[in-house]
Amino acid sequence: xxxxxxxxxxxxWLVAPxxxxxxxxxxxxxFHLRVQRLGAAKARQRYWRxxxxxxxxxxxxxxxSEYPQPTHTDMISNYxxxxxxxxxxxxxxxxxxxxxxxxxxxxxxxxGLWIYDEVSFDKHHKNYDRIAQLWQFVTFGPEKxxxxxxxxxxxxxxxxxxxxFESVSLAVSREVVLxxxxxxxxxxxxxxxxxxxxxxxxxxxxxxxAGLNDINSILLSRSAATTFFGSANPIxxxxxxxxxxxxRVAGVYQDFPPNSTFSDIAFLAPWKLFVAIDAxxxxxxxxxxxxxxxxxxxxxxGADFDQVSAKIRDIRMKRDNPPAxxxxxxxxxxxxxxLYSDFKDGVNTGGLIVFVWLFGIIGGFVLLxxxxxxxxxxxxxxxxxxxxxxxxxxxxxxxxxxxxxxFSESLLLALVAFTLSLVFVGFAxxxxxxxxxxKMTILWSNPGFWLVGLGFSLLTGLIAGSYPALYxxxxxxxxxxxxxxxxxxxxxxxxxxxxxxxxxVSVTLIIGTIIVFRQIEYAKDRPVGYNRSGLIEIxxxxxxxxxxxxxxxxxxxxxxxxxxxxxxxxxxxxxAGGVANITWRxxxxxxxxxxxxxxxxxxxxxxxxxxxxxxxxxxxxxxxDSTAVILNETAVKLMGFKxxxxxxxxxGNEKYNVIGVIRDMVKESPFKPVSPSFFVLNYxxxxxxxIKLAPQLSASEALAKVEQVFRSYNPAAPFDYKFVDExxxxxxxxxxxxxxxxxxxxxxxxxxxxxxLFGLASFxxxxxxxxxxxxxxxxxxxxxxxxxxxxxxxxxxxxxFCLAAPIAxxxxxxxxxxxxxxxxxxxxxxxxxxxxxxxxxxxMVSFQSIKAALVNPIxxxxxx
Amino acid sequence: xxxxxxxxxxxxxxxxxxxxxPKAYSVMIAEELERETGQTVSTGAVHAALQRxxxxxxxxxxxxEATAERGGRRKRLFTVSALGGRVLTEVRSVRNRLWERxxxxxxxxxx
Numbered sequence: 001x002x003x004x005x006x007x008x009x010x011x012x013w014l015v016a017p018x019x020x021x022x023x024x025x026x027x028x029x030x031f032h033l034r035v036q037r038l039g040a041a042k043a044r045q046r047y048w049r050x051x052x053x054x055x056x057x058x059x060x061x062x063x064x065s066e067y068p069q070p071t072h073t074d075m076i077s078n079y080x081x082x083x084x085x086x087x088x089x090x091x092x093x094x095x096x097x098x099x100x101x102x103x104x105x106x107x108x109x110x111x112g113l114w115i116y117d118e119v120s121f122d123k124h125h126k127n128y129d130r131i132a133q134l135w136q137f138v139t140f141g142p143e144k145x146x147x148x149x150x151x152x153x154x155x156x157x158x159x160x161x162x163x164x165f166e167s168v169s170l171a172v173s174r175e176v177v178l179x180x181x182x183x184x185x186x187x188x189x190x191x192x193x194x195x196x197x198x199x200x201x202x203x204x205x206x207x208x209x210a211g212l213n214d215i216n217s218i219l220l221s222r223s224a225a226t227t228f229f230g231s232a233n234p235i236x237x238x239x240x241x242x243x244x245x246x247x248r249v250a251g252v253y254q255d256f257p258p259n260s261t262f263s264d265i266a267f268l269a270p271w272k273l274f275v276a277i278d279a280x281x282x283x284x285x286x287x288x289x290x291x292x293x294x295x296x297x298x299x300x301x302g303a304d305f306d307q308v309s310a311k312i313r314d315i316r317m318k319r320d321n322p323p324a325x326x327x328x329x330x331x332x333x334x335x336x337x338x339l340y341s342d343f344k345d346g347v348n349t350g351g352l353i354v355f356v357w358l359f360g361i362i363g364g365f366v367l368l369x370x371x372x373x374x375x376x377x378x379x380x381x382x383x384x385x386x387x388x389x390x391x392x393x394x395x396x397x398x399x400x401x402x403x404x405x406x407f408s409e410s411l412l413l414a415l416v417a418f419t420l421s422l423v424f425v426g427f428a429x430x431x432x433x434x435x436x437x438x439k440m441t442i443l444w445s446n447p448g449f450w451l452v453g454l455g456f457s458l459l460t461g462l463i464a465g466s467y468p469a470l471y472x473x474x475x476x477x478x479x480x481x482x483x484x485x486x487x488x489x490x491x492x493x494x495x496x497x498x499x500x501x502x503x504x505v506s507v508t509l510i511i512g513t514i515i516v517f518r519q520i521e522y523a524k525d526r527p528v529g530y531n532r533s534g535l536i537e538i539x540x541x542x543x544x545x546x547x548x549x550x551x552x553x554x555x556x557x558x559x560x561x562x563x564x565x566x567x568x569x570x571x572x573x574x575x576a577g578g579v580a581n582i583t584w585r586x587x588x589x590x591x592x593x594x595x596x597x598x599x600x601x602x603x604x605x606x607x608x609x610x611x612x613x614x615x616x617x618x619x620x621x622x623x624x625d626s627t628a629v630i631l632n633e634t635a636v637k638l639m640g641f642k643x644x645x646x647x648x649x650x651x652g653n654e655k656y657n658v659i660g661v662i663r664d665m666v667k668e669s670p671f672k673p674v675s676p677s678f679f680v681l682n683y684x685x686x687x688x689x690x691i692k693l694a695p696q697l698s699a700s701e702a703l704a705k706v707e708q709v710f711r712s713y714n715p716a717a718p719f720d721y722k723f724v725d726e727x728x729x730x731x732x733x734x735x736x737x738x739x740x741x742x743x744x745x746x747x748x749x750x751x752x753x754x755x756x757l758f759g760l761a762s763f764x765x766x767x768x769x770x771x772x773x774x775x776x777x778x779x780x781x782x783x784x785x786x787x788x789x790x791x792x793x794x795x796x797x798x799x800x801f802c803l804a805a806p807i808a809x810x811x812x813x814x815x816x817x818x819x820x821x822x823x824x825x826x827x828x829x830x831x832x833x834x835x836x837x838x839x840x841x842x843x844m845v846s847f848q849s850i851k852a853a854l855v856n857p858i859x860x861x862x863x864x
Numbered sequence: 865x866x867x868x869x870x871x872x873x874x875x876x877x878x879x880x881x882x883x884x885x886p887k888a889y890s891v892m893i894a895e896e897l898e899r900e901t902g903q904t905v906s907t908g909a910v911h912a913a914l915q916r917x918x919x920x921x922x923x924x925x926x927x928x929e930a931t932a933e934r935g936g937r938r939k940r941l942f943t944v945s946a947l948g949g950r951v952l953t954e955v956r957s958v959r960n961r962l963w964e965r966x967x968x969x970x971x972x973x974x975x
Contacts, residue, residue, distance in 0.1 A: 021938060025930070025935065025937030026889070026891050026907045026911065028934050029933045032933040033933075050906050053907070053908025054908040056908070056912055058915055059908075059911075
């Protein structure tokens with residue numbers, strides 16, 4: 001029979017330790033007596049009342065220990081006090097030290113978060129390790145190109161003949177107009193097969209993913225469901241697709257997270273539906289050469305991507321009629337989708353992973369620079385504390401205590417800097433997210449984050465504290481206190497090396513930033529071959545706009561807000577597709593190039609403002625223009641025509657007359673050469689309406705009038721338009737983002753090295769106060785003193801520049817190789833960066849050296 | 865010596881200690897007092913009173929042996945000090961003197 005355990009626990013906590021034994025003993029003994037007398041139940045009840053009788057101060061008050069507290073706690077409080085006094089005494093140094101380190105840590109943390117976000121892309125899929133997308137290499141010219149679009153029958157082939165595949169899903173992305181009641185929006189989604197939802201572990205919040213089996217159903221993302229139905233229950237509601245077909249909302253799934261390849265997918269619709277409504281899709285069911293569809297696959301556990309790729313590589317070439325472009329199928333595993341998406345001539349050449357490395361290295365360097373500052377200043381200052389070491393030793397400190405003292409001091413600083421850097425990151429993250437186009441948060445609850453952060457602070461503290469802790473603590477008090485202590489002649493060499501290193505990094509970063517921006521500017525200034533101003537585009541997504549070209553054009557021109565209108569199969573800023581079956585007179589036998597096809601209307605040239613090199617534009621006056629073609633200059637060069645106008649080219653079996661040649665239009669990447677392209681008339685292929693707004697009206701007025709016309713034609717669809725210059729500008733988004741990030745990081749790197757320089761310069765000036773005083777007494781001018789103090793730093797910058805220039809040249813010419821349309825590495829960029837750094841250095845050092853040189857020698861020599 | 869030094873409960877506890885020596889510790893005293901007064905007396909109250917008495921110097925204490933019922937814990941044994949003894953005697957004589965001065969008819973009225 002035992003007394004209640006809780007009561008005992010409570011008592012042991014309540015009663016002072018020195019009374020616990022007798023009190024608990026008493027209670028237990030009495031409990032036993034009561035059990036014999038009254039029975040267990042009563043005894044237990046009483047026990048609680050007995051326990052409560054001990055709730056009195058007399059029992060709770062702890063006995064003061066009869067031994068003194070451990071000596072270390074006293075000493076630690078002394079160390080902290082001295083550390084704090086040191087901080088306050090040297091405010092400027094403390095500020096530079098902590099602020100610099102915190103900035104460096106914050107930069108490293110931001111970059112770390114960015115890298116974490118990039119590396120964790122798509123990782124939320126449960127079958128992350130087993131999913132792949134099918135790609136193919138094709139050979140049109142001398143090099144293999146890669147495409148992630150494939151023919152439909154390949155899916156069936158993989159399913160039936162290759163047991164390595166667990167599931168295979170066809171997919172295609174489309175931008176459609178969805179309408180529910182008076183809410184209409186343009187949304188991007190995917191038509192997929194039913195296995196897709198399990199393969200990609202789509203998280204259904206309501207309804208079921210069985211809707212993908214039903215041709216009249218659609219699954220919406222949670223955010224899309226909210227935009228259409230608000231707080232009402234979306235399940236079984238009707239939603240109209242492209243104003244043609246009513247679909248039932250069969251389920252709502254959780255949005256794919258922002259760091260997912262599918263993050264912009266607002267709906268999932270059944271593949272069957274796509275086949276039913278899309279003429280191309282229906283037509284391509286068993287066509288092995290219609291490469292227009294995506295294919296996702298999940299392998300069985302244990303299957304290897306490379307081995308399976310090798311097995312499926314030649315599926316097409318083994319069939320009848322192998323095409324001339326020699327397709328080779330392969331699997332691109334999900335863990336490479338985001339970071340390794342570039343292929344060159346049949347080999348994966350990386351992709352965004354370059355930037356992960358680049359920023360990782362920059363972050364590492366910035367952090368390293370901050371640490372160097374921290375160490376430099378700590379060691380420089382610590383020489384001043386030799387006397388303190390002497391006194392401490394004289395009154396009985398042993399060496400281990402001094403080591404402990406200096407370490408605890410630098411650890412304290414490092415931890416303060418870490419805390420401060422968390423604050424910085426908290427403030428900077430929204431801006432950083434905007435700049436990097438991400439949605440990152442600080443990983444407060446991630447133990448790894450804390451481990452790395454604190455571990456790093458600890459390491460910095462230990463390294464920075466190692467010099468004073470290990471070296472200063474070895475001094476003999478007699479020598480130090482007599483004043484015989486002197487730092488060796490070479491004590492400052494490591495410091496100089498570190499400063500030189502900092503400048504090398506800074507100069508490299510500055511040159512890099514200038515080059516990135518020059519490259520962007522260079523590509524932006526490239527002649528694009530058409531006029532972007534006032535040009536808008538509207539995509540044709542609902543049947544109301546098809547086949548009404550003339551009346552729509554007349555109505556739009558009638559408003560006076562529109563200068564010209566045309567239609568074509570694709571946006572001016574994108575290339576819809578190419579064909580490989582063009583032949584011409586004098587074609588080399590082995591030349592089967594891919595020519596970009598553009599199907600346009602008569603007014604296209606005038607609307608986009610292209611520039612004719614020779615020949616004429618399409619015209620309604622020539623009825624023969626239905627078999628006319630206009631080439632771009634690259635195509636003419638490829639075909640080798642001397643006098644292109646009048647030549648005849650064949651597209652399949654049809655013959656086309658070349659009537660004109662236009663200057664190259666930059667439709668794709670502004671960093672790449674223009675592809676050979678041709679333009680033919682075809683009113684039925686229209687997908688996009690191009691409108692040139694009249695320049696005499698303001699854009700908003702003109703748009704209002706255009707919208708009215710569209711509303712009358714197409715009341716069901718939203719009036720969604722895009723300005724071509726904005727769409728074009730987005731082609732630079734990636735480069736601009738990198739440029740901005742590199743600029744910010746370079747700026748911070750320079751700031752940190754300037755802080756360090758400032759601190760060191762002022763320290764040196766202070767150390768040489770007496771020397772300067774004596775020099776002045778002997779007749780030195782302010783200028784010579786300034787020269788004396790600045791010379792050293794200028795030399796350091798010089799050396800740093802000599803190191804940085806070749807490094808920057810090497811790295812950047814490598815980077816520029818990625819762009820076929822690229823700027824030059826001019827010498828003046830290097831000169832400018834060098835001069836800039838020199839100027840900043842002189843500014844920092846001069847401030848200190850002139851201040852030191854102006855001091856009256858009487859004040860500096862008076863003491864002693 | 866000020867009379868107010870000794871509270872009524874303390875006096876009873878002190879007496880119990882004197883009665884139970886050499887086996888006077890909180891449990892025994894509480895049991896004894898329960899038996900004598902018929903009311904529940906908690907060891908906590910007794911222990912607190914003993915602490916006060918010890919502070920005032922009326923009792924002294926040593927740690928005694930451990931027993932199984934106590935879970936192997938030792939008990940604190942109390943003895944009345946000389947000072948405590950003197951205080952008890954004094955209190956008693958004050959009471960006795962007063963008792964003797966009560967006239968017999970009043971005593972008869974009570975019984």
